Amino acid sequence: MSWASGLPRGRGLRRAVLACLACAVAYFVVLEAFLMVPAFNGATQIRPASGVGPVLGLFFGVPGILGSALGNLVSDARYDSNVPVLLVYFAIQLVYDGLPRLVWRRLFPGDERPALTSSSRIMAFMLVSFADALAVTLLLAPLEFDAMQALNIHVVRLLNNFLSLMYVGTPLLLVLDRVARGREPATLAQRISLIMLAFAVVASLAVLAAFVAPQVGVMMTEDRFAEVVAVVYVALAVITVCCFTAASVLLHLVHRKLARPIDVLADDARSFTGRFDEQGPGAAAGGDMDLVLADERPLPEIRELVDASNSMRRDLGRSVLASEEAVRERERVSAELDVATTIQLASLPRAFADLGGVHAASIDAFMCPAREVGGDFYDCFPLPGDRLCLLVADVSDKGMPAALFMMRAMAEIRECIRGSVSLGKAFTYANAHLCQQNDSMLFVTAFACVLDAVTGELEYVNAGHMRPWRFCGLFEDGWQEVPAGLPLGAMDWFDFESRRAALVPGEGMLLYTDGVTEARNASGELFGDDRLASLVRGVTADMAAPADAAANAPAGAVLIDAATDDAPAAAAGAEGAPASADAPAARVCRAVRDGVERFAAGAEQADDITACSFVWLPGARTVVAEPCDEECPRLQAAARAAAGSCSAGVISAASAQAIDLVVEELFINIVRHAFPDGNPVPVRARFAFDEARGALHIVLADAGVPFDPTEPPAPRASGDGADLEPGGLGILLVRSKTEALWYRREGGFNVVHALMSVEL
Structure with missing residues (x-):
């Protein structure tokens, strides 16, 4: 934004005209509002609107200067039809509205917009205001010769313009500056400047009330009103200069000792993150990113705050460096743990x-x-x-x-x-x-x-x-x-x-x-x-x-x-x-x-x-059979199927016959002798072939009476010798066909386990 024109550059003539008209209307409204008060006219010449035009010109540039002059011209035209006189007053108003802008640009050439943010600016505004008021008074002196009861009208006009700029123009300039900043937060220096201005105004009015008010009560008669105004103007002018000068001096000290150092510290802190990312933690740890207040002389407490901030930055840099080193160390340890994990898993079969x-x-x-x-x-x-x-x-x-x-x-x-x-x-x-x-x-x-x-x-x-x-x-x-x-x-x-x-x-x-x-x-x-x-x-x-x-x-x-x-x-x-x-x-x-x-x-x-x-032997086959002779072929078929599940796929005839014989003898032995009480329970059989050893496992389990057929008594024939007693010749035949035969009593079951070689 450039306050030289009061508008963003490149926006065109239309925006400038609109700004000019807005300033003209604002000035006209304020001026007419005070002209409607009879006591403010005639010999007193009270014109608070005198503080509006120069401020609009100072802030908006040419549109503000021209607009304020046009507003004043329209107001004058309502009371005077002499065109040459109106043009002369219009020209003087242009000088009055434009002089502060011209002087301010010379004093602060780098400013984007005028703002009362320091003691030097407040003092400059007060001096510019007095110079502007004096200049317009000198320009109007040849045109007006009448005198007031107490002071010459030119002195009253000088004081009126100066005080209007201080007590009307200053708040207006602050408001315009705040509107122009939008959501931009005010700095500490700006806030302190505002406080000091408010202090100067309040102090001036308080002093005026304390020393002038008693006299006003004596002089407040209709014929002496001009005298009261003259006294008030003179007293308020003196008080204003004293209070604003004192506020500026105090503000200068506060800015130098407190506000500016804190603002510098805040700006540096806001930019620290970006600079830290750019320069790295090594720069912070080495002190290269420390804040140095070369042109400032802060309070001892602010100096301690700056030193503590610098110490924290160095500590942060060292902490980040240590953290990075720790991360590298963790990565190294993690890599070693990965190797350890590989070694550990490799040690497991x-x-x-x-x-x-x-x-x-x-x-x-x-x-x-x-x-x-x-x-x-x-x-x-x-x-x-x-x-x-x-x-x-x-x-x-x-x-x-x-x-x-x-x-x-x-x-x-x-x-x-x-x-x-x-x-x-x-x-x-x-x-x-x-x-x-x-x-x-x-x-x-x-x-x-x-x-x-x-x-x-x-x-x-x-x-x-x-x-x-x-x-x-x-x-x-x-x-x-x-x-x-x-x-x-x-x-x-x-x-x-x-x-x-x-x-x-x-x-x-x-x-x-x-x-x-x-x-x-x-x-x-x-x-x-x-x-x-x-x-x-x-x-x-x-x-x-x-x-x-x-x-x-x-x-x-x-x-x-x-x-x-x-x-x-x-x-x-x-x-x-x-x-x-x-x-x-x-x-x-x-x-x-x-x-x-x-x-x-x-x-x-x-x-x-x-x-x-x-x-x-995960390929085992399980068969559940009733304890009767008719189930024997099923068991024999399952046993041969288990033996035939080997990779060769076939077994010899002798092995098949031996399998049938062993299964039959063991199963029939259970059928005949396991359930003497006549309450048979299904028999569980399991067959599995061990291909690595060429051996067939035959396991039969029954819930009959306990007996161990692997320890047979002397064989005894029953009847014609076709059937055997438990542990008779049948078990001897089974032993001759198997490599091993075991018996155990487990969980209320007789378990017989036979192991026999199978020829493929």
């Missing part, structure tokens, strides 16, 4: 397919650390004698300390298991080793089991860990009851004892850490044992379902030297067996991981989550 193929098992495991590295771990490694060890453990801490102790514990436990005759001894040795040099007082809970891949025998030991879930057995799924034991690394004197259990083909276990059951959702609710049990039941329900389609196949459905290779595949497909050997365990682990994630629903993971699942 992942080649489950190879282990499962050798040990006739489906194996899968996962670990989800709560931080970059975790304290949980699992292990799976082979042992001599066709044995497979599986282990899940949880260190008592999280993060890097737990990860380091985890690596130590994993190595100690593995080596102790490999070098010990039993799991109990292995855990005892590992516990003693981990208690040594354990200044951090960390410990680890662990559950380990060793599976005999030939017999299904399971040895297990628990060191304060979660009990595993056993699934897909011939009987009801459930928790494997295990002794609690103490955590490893807690007490070096504790001796661990292992226990044993027997798995049937197709049966498996889920090992896990407390991060699974203690996972929390957004409401703080625990996942819990019941949810885990329900989840695994839902996944494993179809794994051990009876293979009725295969069991109902007619005898000889899997033929010796079959003509096509599709028969074994068809038999396997009828059961619905998974296509890959590791699918059952993988399904269980995947269900656990997904179930916990769904339950947590985005809640922060508080602990490491680890699980390991295995299924021994």
Whole structure:
């Protein structure tokens, strides 16, 4: 904005004309309003409108000067028709309205618009006002010769114009400046200047009231009114000069000591952010962005504020530099943690397919650390004698300390298991080793089991860990009851004892850490044992379902030297067996991981989550048969179908006959002797082929009276010798056809497990 023209440059003549007309109307209205008061005319010559024209000219430029002069001309034309006189007065009015603008531009050439924002400007406005009033008085002196009762009319006019500019023009100039600023906030210097002007006005009027008012009461008669006006004018002029001069001096001191330093500090603070981004924190930390009040002499308190501000800027720069260094350090640590995560995950076994193929098992495991590295771990490694060890453990801490102790514990436990005759001894040795040099007082809970891949025998030991879930057995799924034991690394004197259990083909276990059951959702609710049990039941329900389609196949459905290779595949497909050997365990682990994630629903993971699942002989076939002779062909067909599900797809005639014989003898033995009370219960049978060893597992379970056919008495024939007593010649025949024969009483059931070699 350029106040030289009073309008934005380039807006055109139309805007200038509108501004000129607006100023003319404003001046005319003010002038006529005071001319309507009789007491203000004649000898007194009171003209408050004299303070409007010069201010409009000062603020709006040519449109304001010309408009005010036109307004005065129209007013004069109403009372005088002498054109030459009117033109002379018009010219004098132009000088009167334009002189302040001309002088102000010389005094403050860089100003965009006049504003009383400093002591120098207030003093300049007062001097310009007096000079303007004196100039117009001198110009009008040759035209008017009449005298007032008290003073000459020229002196009254001089004082009137000066006081009007001070008491009418000053507020008008402040209002115009405030309107021009719009929403731009006033600076402290501007606010203090306004306060000082208000102080000068109030002080002037107060002094006038105190010293002049008593005299006015004496002189307030109609014939002496001009004398009163003259006295008031003289007194008010003297008081105004004194008060405005005192206010300007005080304002100068306040500006120099307080306002300008604070405004400089505020402007510098507002621009600090941009300069900080441009120059960087190093400049701030080094003091290059400090505020220096070179031309100011502030109060000591302001100096302290500036010094504190500079200190804060340097501290901010140093803080940002330290933060950037910390970010770089965190990035470096994060990169190292990424490497540590890679190393930790690489230390955990992942080649489950190879282990499962050798040990006739489906194996899968996962670990989800709560931080970059975790304290949980699992292990799976082979042992001599066709044995497979599986282990899940949880260190008592999280993060890097737990990860380091985890690596130590994993190595100690593995080596102790490999070098010990039993799991109990292995855990005892590992516990003693981990208690040594354990200044951090960390410990680890662990559950380990060793599976005999030939017999299904399971040895297990628990060191304060979660009990595993056993699934897909011939009987009801459930928790494997295990002794609690103490955590490893807690007490070096504790001796661990292992226990044993027997798995049937197709049966498996889920090992896990407390991060699974203690996972929390957004409401703080625990996942819990019941949810885990329900989840695994839902996944494993179809794994051990009876293979009725295969069991109902007619005898000889899997033929010796079959003509096509599709028969074994068809038999396997009828059961619905998974296509890959590791699918059952993988399904269980995947269900656990997904179930916990769904339950947590985005809640922060508080602990490491680890699980390991295995299924021994996952391709096992289950048949449920009534204890009667007619069901025997179904069982024989299912057994041959299991043997024929190998990659070769065919079995020899001798093996097929041997399978039929073993199944028949074991099943008929149950039919004849398991239910002497005449209340038979369906028999559960399971068949599985171990292709790595070329062996077929045959398991029959009945809820009959307890008897162990593996320890037969002397054979006794019944009748013509066609039927055998329990444990008679039939069992001897079974022994001759099998590699091993086991019996156990479990959960109210007689369980007979036969292992026989199959020729392909």
